[in-house]
Amino acid sequence: ETVMTQSPATLSVSPGERATLSCRASQSVGHNLAWLQQKPGQAPRLLIYGSSTRATGIPARFSGSGSGTEFTLTISSLQSEDFAVYYCHQYNDWVDTFGQGTKLEIK
Amino acid sequence: QVQLVESGGGVVQPGGSLRLSCAASGFTLSSCAMHWVRQAPGKGLEWVAFIRYDADDTYYADSVNGRFTISRDISKSTLYLQMNSLRPEDTAVYYCAKEQGGSGFYDYWGQGTLVTVSS
Numbered sequence: 001e002t003v004m005t006q007s008p009a010t011l012s013v014s015p016g017e018r019a020t021l022s023c024r025a026s027q028s029v030g031h032n033l034a035w036l037q038q039k040p041g042q043a044p045r046l047l048i049y050g051s052s053t054r055a056t057g058i059p060a061r062f063s064g065s066g067s068g069t070e071f072t073l074t075i076s077s078l079q080s081e082d083f084a085v086y087y088c089h090q091y092n093d094w095v096d097t098f099g100q101g102t103k104l105e106i107k
Numbered sequence: 108q109v110q111l112v113e114s115g116g117g118v119v120q121p122g123g124s125l126r127l128s129c130a131a132s133g134f135t136l137s138s139c140a141m142h143w144v145r146q147a148p149g150k151g152l153e154w155v156a157f158i159r160y161d162a163d164d165t166y167y168a169d170s171v172n173g174r175f176t177i178s179r180d181i182s183k184s185t186l187y188l189q190m191n192s193l194r195p196e197d198t199a200v201y202y203c204a205k206e207q208g209g210s211g212f213y214d215y216w217g218q219g220t221l222v223t224v225s226s
Contacts, residue, residue: 044202
């Protein structure tokens with residue numbers, strides 16, 4: 001099974017600033033990587049798929065990059081509604097796996 | 108629009124059984140692969156089970172293989188997860204999720220249903 005490792009575990013950023021979240025796969029997943037956002041008490045929401053394609057309705061301040069084993073989610077100019085937990089999800093294998101999450105908190 | 112609504116969660120004793128349902132609307136269940144994903148309290152996401160769009164293939168996480176069964180009823184537009192021999196470590200919010208067009212990623216998630224395994 002492919003192990004997904006996210007860093008950092010917690011990221012403190014001020015509103016209006018940029019946030020950069022990382023995700024590393026234990027083996028190549030190609031571009032089969034998605035990013036999810038989860039707010040307290042809510043279901044996860046798809047942000048990015050194919051490592052860099054924004055899902056329907058996702059603002060342009062969210063961008064994804066990377067391939068193989070190294071991936072990045074960048075949120076430019078953080079808004080108050082962006083503070084949440086973010087998960088990477090690889091769907092390259094028969095067994096899907098998720099990172100442990102990065103909590104993005106207000107500084 | 109696409110909607111997924113889970114139900115069937117609750118409190119069950121270790122060794123007991125529970126069947127979760129996921130009512131789907133806004134799309135054709137027979138055209139989409141579906142997944143169950145769970146989240147233990149305060150923890151991350153864990154994939155549980157998959158059913159192919161034509162139901163010809165199902166896959167399970169090692170942690171539930173042999174105990175859980177994923178199925179669907181097209182006439183009711185409902186996905187199911189039959190959970191037997193439940194253990195305390197199965198305690199979690201269970202989400203159903205729709206896979207987009209065989210691509211592998213999940214474009215819609217339900218709101219989840221809580222399963223608590225405790226004596």
